[in-house]
Amino acid sequence: MLGAVSRRDVRDTPRPAPTPTTEGQRTVADTTAPPPSVSGGSRRPVPPQSRYGNRPTMKDVAARAGVGLKTVSRVVNAESGVTPDTERRVREAIDALGFRRNDSARVLRKGRTASIGLVLEDLADPFYGPLNRAVEEVARAHGALLINGSSAEDPDREQELVLALCARRVDGLIVIPAGDDHRYLEPEMAAGVATVFVDRPAGRIEADVVRSDSFGGARAGVAHLIAHGHRRIGFIGDQPRIHTATERLRGYHAAMADAGLPVAEGWVALGSTAPERVRAAAEAMLEGTADEAVTAVFTGNNRVTVTVVRVLAGREHPVALVGFDDFELADLLHPGVTVVAQDAATLGRTAADLLFSRLDGAGGAPVQVVLETRLVPRGSGEIPPERGRE
Amino acid sequence: MLGAVSRRDVRDTPRPAPTPTTEGQRTVADTTAPPPSVSGGSRRPVPPQSRYGNRPTMKDVAARAGVGLKTVSRVVNAESGVTPDTERRVREAIDALGFRRNDSARVLRKGRTASIGLVLEDLADPFYGPLNRAVEEVARAHGALLINGSSAEDPDREQELVLALCARRVDGLIVIPAGDDHRYLEPEMAAGVATVFVDRPAGRIEADVVRSDSFGGARAGVAHLIAHGHRRIGFIGDQPRIHTATERLRGYHAAMADAGLPVAEGWVALGSTAPERVRAAAEAMLEGTADEAVTAVFTGNNRVTVTVVRVLAGREHPVALVGFDDFELADLLHPGVTVVAQDAATLGRTAADLLFSRLDGAGGAPVQVVLETRLVPRGSGEIPPERGRE
DNA sequence: CCGCACCTGGACAACGTTGTCAGGTGTAGG
DNA sequence: CCTACACCTGACAACGTTGTCCAGGTGCGG
Incomplete structure (x- = not known):
């Protein structure tokens, strides 16, 4: 975390000050509670009917402009039927008072x-x-x-x-x-x-x-790996409660079945996308005996993919990877990450x-x-x- | 863009259907106007006072529960002074009618x-x-x-x-x-x-x-490049209208001045962060005669950095780069991208x-x-x- | 059995806006 | 000069909720 924080009265800074001032002096403070702090406190102790800062209403504008309430409404809503002169008076009053229509009231009325x-x-x-x-x-x-x-x-x-x-x-x-x-x-x-x-x-x-099309996308992604010679492919996805996770898993199974490939027990890992869990799951299916270790991984979403990329980056032997979801810079990694892209x-x-x-x-x-x-x-x-x- | 779109009555899909159904059939449609389309049309032609779907109000709840309006308000706001029995009747009426308090009215009243x-x-x-x-x-x-x-x-x-x-x-x-x-x-x-x-x-x-601290951060970033032996350093930043852009430029100038280094004319490029512009700016300052071509670039924000990374990836000779703003996967690129990180x-x-x-x-x-x-x-x-x- | 205090429940107004409708003004035509 | 019409303008109610205030009821003590 970036810890150092400085506070000062804005008046001390005579504008973006283009001169290299003493911008360096800082005081260190607890980042978790920077300004006067507040959080826990009770609600503001102002009088119950504070009406914010007593904002002007159409009634105020009408009084100041010497017209009726509805005329102000007409001007504000650009309705027809207001003399230019009247409109001018109303607009002046609006500007002078800083009036802004209260949309809550408007909503209430209009539905x-x-x-x-x-x-x-x-x-x-x-x-x-x-x-x-x-x-x-x-x-x-x-x-x-x-x-x-x-x-x-x-x-x-x-x-x-x-x-x-x-x-x-x-x-x-x-x-x-x-x-x-x-x-x-x-x-x-x-x-x-x-x-x-x-x-x-x-x-x-x-x-x-x-x-x-999560199902079709995952099936195509896994088929791509199979087409490149892989027979032992792992799947790491999101929690099964999430529809897309199960759809993508279904696509994985379909692609494997299409190719007549068995799916070993340790090759499928569903769960939270927390980096620790994904990392553990990936490492588990990359280890194991030669008959069980996967040679390729299909990842169920962008969060998982990024974590797996990190895991693979630390390994000697490259392992094939296809991920669901595209992400920025995927093309600049070594190797570029093959993905099943959806257009958010x-x-x-x-x-x-x-x-x-x-x-x-x-x-x-x-x-x-x-x-x-x-x-x-x-x-x-x-x-x-x-x-x-x- | 992903063009193919399929529409079908949701009833046709008897649930997430775990069987590999004919998920493949699709019809191609114009993505820019997918559903029945709408966009240009006028506002909905319903009777002016549609009151949405005639939502129940506290009055309705009160009538159904056989209590007064204010009593409903008390229950909804968990105020004291309501008999358990009365409260139960009110809650039943609320559930039966699907009542939900209208916060617009509440805001209007409360301020x-x-x-x-x-x-x-x-x-x-x-x-x-x-x-x-x-x-x-x-x-x-x-x-x-x-x-x-x-x-x-x-x-x-x-x-x-x-x-x-x-x-x-x-x-x-x-x-x-x-x-x-x-x-x-x-x-x-x-x-x-x-x-x-x-x-x-x-x-x-x-x-x-x-x-x-844009100024200090940029100064430190440029100083880092200088410490590694660079004397001809380019700066590519955002439009000068934007405060952070000028602050970071100021930091760049300060660092160069600190080291007694001159800044040549073509080394500073401020403007939009559109990839084309940034790409052109980067290429311009990387070319030129040996005395003018920069050996390092400092980029003013994450958008610019990413584009410059792309430019550098296509070049033979590595060029040093420090960017303002951290970004995901910066550590996994080759080389990892050195950044001045701020904590958003x-x-x-x-x-x-x-x-x-x-x-x-x-x-x-x-x-x-x-x-x-x-x-x-x-x-x-x-x-x-x-x-x-x- | 009566009276008092307390407590629950409801009538009412108000929040600021917009739709309805009636009144008022000015102008043109008879 | 009077009538009619068009065009502005403003009074009023209503949107759904909450705060105030009062009425009625209950329970308890005298």
Whole structure:
């Protein structure tokens, strides 16, 4: 962790000061509680009805401009039927008071919030960045705001977050499910909250889904390894609770079966993507007797792939690797990492388009959109089996 | 792009179907408009006062439970003064109707939204993932929801987004500024919207800032190259409009001056981080006569670094490189990329802590928190100058 | 058996905005 | 000069919730 922290009154810094000032002096402080600290404290002790800083309302603007309340509303919403002169007076009052419309009140009156919620599993996972961005772009094109949060793979937290968004009356939801039971969403969906699931299908309810072809992608990836002569191939994936994990495992088994290859007991490892676990699993299936040690590994997602790359980097003999999910710089490693790529941005864009089409009234039964994956050979998947080839 | 898309009624898929079904059949469709499509259309044509799906209100719950409105409110808010029996009746009615409190109305009444806004420049930039996540964790610990969006480095869009968040009456804002004039925020801040800037200071207003020591970090990074024998060092950075870009450039100049080294004209390139531009800039300063070609490059942020790594990977002679910002897999490249690391998560956590301390009533002048950077030698910065060493 | 204190439950107003509708002004035509 | 019409403008209610306040009921003691 980067520990040193310095604080100073901003006045001490007379602007970005282009002169090389005494920028070096710092005081060391506890990073875990940098500023005056706060965390534990109780809620702010201000008078219960603080009304923030007494923001001006339309009523205030109307009084100042000497017009009626509704006229201010008309100006603010660019409705027709206001004399230029009146409008000018109103605008002056708005600027003078620093008025900004209270969207909470507006929402309450109008019924729609022009905002959608996005719940994903980890905001810090690079896979979700482009997805997040794509959803935001679509939302923006529709004049909607995006509210998002991450479930940290915790079903309870997912539910908590989703229901909080519903309480905010988002118009629609895009959810990357962490749990496998979404019946709690039924009343919300019945009440008109459009919902699209991404990456994985909803559990125990019927709902729109946009996902990649995990099964086919994994099958193709494993077949690629088989085509390069491998017969003993390991699979390291995410927890079996997660739909994509089991789909990809299914693809692995299908590819092995297609080639008439047996799958030994120690070749499949499902579980958390924590680096320690993945590292242990990889090392276990790379060791063992010559008949059991794998000559190639298929990894179930980008987190797993990165960890396995680290494991392989420390070994003498190269071992073939194909990973599900592309990742930045995969092409610059030695060897480049062969991957089954899914397009996160398209996933997000497609889901958002579908969501807004529902919001615009598109009816019909829930649909399932499945996006093709793409095998990207870069070297690591083309390493032939060195030893143990029978 | 991954083009192939298939759609089918979800009913056709009798569950994750563990049997290897005909998952292969797909129809090719235009990815840019996948579902029934929507985009251009006008707003939904439903009756103006659709009230979504006529969600039940507290009034409905009260009627069904045979109690008063306020009693329902008491139950929902876990206030005291309700008989267990009454509470049970109310809860049954809530479950039966699928009632969920309308937070818009609640916000309107109470004045605080328990939500904060985060505006960053690119949701897809991996640098912001951990920052985003850290802010979310702090917000969650304070019972607040996080609303975020990205400005795409566009000052107008930043302002638009920030003001939209203010209209939603977020309690506080964390902003990574794209623009250099934030006076538009003055009325909002005066009205009580706590605001903390991250990564870069606010423009033309005084406000809290949490940022890394760009100047010192860049100076240390360039000094590292000088210590390894380089005398002709290039600098490729972001647009000069961006504060961190100029600070890092300042650090570069300081380090060069410290060592008494001149800076030739073609050695500094500021501008967009678009790969084409960076690539051109890098190639230009690597070519040229022996006296002018640089033997080392310092890159101003992670986007630039990645592009330069690509350029260097295609060259015969290794060229030394130190980059600002750490990035995943930097250690696994050949050679490992030496970086000046800043801790995005701490940046976010610190900013969020500061924000909530302001919301909890902490007064005082705006503060500036500066986090130390850390030089991480990995190889690329330790390459000695091959040619042209005088 | 009566009275008092306490406690539960409900009526009501208010938050800031927008839709409805009626009133008022100015202008043009008869 | 009066009527009619168009166009602005503003009063009012309602959105769903919470804070205030009061009424009614219960339990206990006198």
